[in-house]
Amino acid sequence: MSLTTYAEVRPWAKAIKHQVLTRRMPPWGAVKGFGAFRNDRSLSLPEIALISSWVEGGAPEGDREFATPFHAHDGDEAERQAGRMRVRGAHVLKRPILAAGVSVGASVRVPWLQVSAHRPDGSVEHLLWLREPRPPGMLDYWFLRPLALPAGTRLVCQPGSAQVDVRFADEQAVSGRPGGQPLPAE
Ligand code: HEM
Structure with missing residues (x-):
């Protein structure tokens, strides 16, 4: 499933909270503090707290003006x-x-x-x-x-x-x- 737009994400809000709180998503797996990686895609604690409180607050749509552009790590x-x-x-x-x-x-x-x-x-x-x-x-x-x-x-x-x-x-x-x-x- 795609999670790139608000409309796609909204129905999954509760599941997303669970996935990020249990660190199952995004998949990364490397234990923190053991090596340091430039493509580390795991979430920081403030990011996890932000997503979790966004869901608790009813998962409102943000202001599109402040949306960050989507980009993947393509490798150099x-x-x-x-x-x-x-x-x-x-x-x-x-x-x-x-x-x-x-x-x-x-x-x-x-x-x-x-x-x-x-x-x-x-x-x-x-x-x-x-x-x-x-x-x-x-x-x-x-x-x-x-x-x-x-x-x-x-x-x-x-x-x-x-x-x-x-x-x-x-x-x-x-x-x-x-x-x-x-x-x-x-
Ligand atoms: C309803 C919530 C979600 C479900 C059910 C879900 C499910 C999945 C599944 C089944 C996969 C592929 C298999 C695997 O790696 O286990 C996957 C991959 C992935 N998910 Fe999620 N996911 C959810 C939420 C999220 C969220 C909130 C993020 C980011 C914050 C995320 C980031 C990723 C990434 C980066 C991949 C790997 C994509 C790749 O390597 O091509 N997912 N997800």
Whole structure:
């Protein structure tokens, strides 16, 4: 069903309140505070409170003059060109990469999923924690900032039966791009 206009949304107001209060909608799944993502579409607490009180207040139509234009996250060039590295269990990097995100496929059927990167110097980056990944579950989690990971870094995906694609740009390719600037890394 479409929820893009007031007329389409109004009959569903009560259900919408329930969906956002239980955080079932919009589907996102990543545990807060574990990684940071630029396409995070989950709602903030003030947004949830706003929707909930709008429904309680009779779900009135707003002033069209203040309506924000509708736009979807289409992804940028860097996201489209990002390579994929399959990680099932553990995978040790043979060359440095700039990790850009994690893609979780629709076939993942596990009660929870965690992805982390263990650098050779002992530092650990927590990349993603999903609770109850469920179909369609096909989602790309793009990091707020690309992460420089040296050769020898161990990428770990748990539980061992699950697999994800770590999305990356080749560090050499990025810094050697004609006229290109290396992406800022932490
Ligand atoms: C009556 C209330 C709603 C119902 C029954 C509903 C149902 C669904 C279903 C069945 C799906 C696809 C399967 C899934 O991911 O579980 C979906 C996807 C989605 N819903 Fe809802 N939804 C509701 C309200 C909302 C609201 C209020 C939002 C935003 C605040 C929202 C945002 C989304 C988004 C972003 C997707 C994913 C679309 C995509 O990836 O293409 N939904 N919804």
